[in-house]
Amino acid sequence: MTKITDFYEQSSVEQAKALARHALEILLRDISSPAAAEEVWSRVESEAIFRELIRNWENWGALERRKAWAELSRVLEKAAYATRPYCLRCGTCCRKGSPSLYREDLSLLRRGTVSRLDLITLRKGERVFSNETDAFFILPEEQVKVREKPDSRECIHFQAQDPGCGIYEDRPRECRILECWNPEGFRVLKQEKLLSRWDLLDPADPLLPIAKTHEERCDLLRMQEWLIRAVEGAGGEDEKVVETLQYDRHVRAFLGEQFNLERRHLDFLLGRPLEEVVVGLGFSVQVEPGGRVVVGRKGEAGGQTEDGSE
Numbered sequence: 001m002t003k004i005t006d007f008y009e010q011s012s013v014e015q016a017k018a019l020a021r022h023a024l025e026i027l028l029r030d031i032s033s034p035a036a037a038e039e040v041w042s043r044v045e046s047e048a049i050f051r052e053l054i055r056n057w058e059n060w061g062a063l064e065r066r067k068a069w070a071e072l073s074r075v076l077e078k079a080a081y082a083t084r085p086y087c088l089r090c091g092t093c094c095r096k097g098s099p100s101l102y103r104e105d106l107s108l109l110r111r112g113t114v115s116r117l118d119l120i121t122l123r124k125g126e127r128v129f130s131n132e133t134d135a136f137f138i139l140p141e142e143q144v145k146v147r148e149k150p151d152s153r154e155c156i157h158f159q160a161q162d163p164g165c166g167i168y169e170d171r172p173r174e175c176r177i178l179e180c181w182n183p184e185g186f187r188v189l190k191q192e193k194l195l196s197r198w199d200l201l202d203p204a205d206p207l208l209p210i211a212k213t214h215e216e217r218c219d220l221l222r223m224q225e226w227l228i229r230a231v232e233g234a235g236g237e238d239e240k241v242v243e244t245l246q247y248d249r250h251v252r253a254f255l256g257e258q259f260n261l262e263r264r265h266l267d268f269l270l271g272r273p274l275e276e277v278v279v280g281l282g283f284s285v286q287v288e289p290g291g292r293v294v295v296g297r298k299g300e301a302g303g304q305t306e307d308g309s310e
């Protein structure tokens with residue numbers, strides 16, 4: 001079987017062109033497009049990135065080829081989806097990630113369509129994946145999302161059998177406005193305010209002050225600065241990292257014991273455990289038997305790999 005690295009290193013321009021054409025045909029088939037592949041292909045051929053790729057493929061190295069191919073893949077996807085401007089309820093978007101919530105979605109919580117146990121808080125400063133850009137980025141503001149199924153990006157409301165979304169008639173704003181055939185939805189949503197847990201917690205809730213204090217003490221932007229300095233060997237920062245991790249663990253255990261809160265409650269109230277967030281940011285923290293703290297980058301000796309596994 002041809003490895004993807006071989007494709008970037010060894011393929012000819014004709015092979016690259018044939019593979020792009022084949023990928024388009026598969027895409028059109030997968031989304032049950034009514035369009036003829038020939039017609040869509042001629043539109044792809046007139047795109048600047050396609051012409052640039054064909055012109056330069058033989059002279060480019062693997063890195064440039066990989067970058068251009070990623071861009072061309074997005075063009076293929078856009079061209080394919082543009083031929084089928086309606087929702088098939090195929091579930092592809094529901095498998096790629098769950099929706100974040102916007103102001104309009106407050107009514108879903110009031111009606112009980114979505115409960116707080118269905119939600120997870122992504123805190124300012126977390127590293128998350130964007131379906132729009134197909135890349136990871138650091139969240140500039142907090143947001144609250146519908147949970148995803150364990151070890152996947154599939155929304156918890158997605159059912160593999162018909163009818164797909166379990167709350168389709170009452171689905172969140174993001175699911176209504178993001179149409180896979182139309183990038184306009186991303187632009188519309190960018191103008192709107194995302195909900196944070198502070199919009200959802202009752203001001204009289206006794207857990208609110210605990211969540212506020214936790215957010216202040218576990219500020220992720222500051223934590224990242226400490227982690228970077230600890231990796232660089234700046235004195236004192238590794239203790240701050242460990243103290244903050246211990247504090248996070250302690251608050252979660254306390255809330256579990258005193259208020260009977262499970263992991264699902266805590267993922268909304270405090271966000272994901274700080275240890276997981278730190279790994280997501282690309283760091284590893286280990287406390288050795290003698291108490292020595294080792295902060296490193298994931299993938300370094302004793303650290304973790306890109307997907308979070310040991």
Ligand code: SF4
Nearest residue numbers: 094155157158165175
């Ligand atoms: S809420 Fe429904 S439509 Fe939205 S991602 Fe989940 S399963 Fe899909």
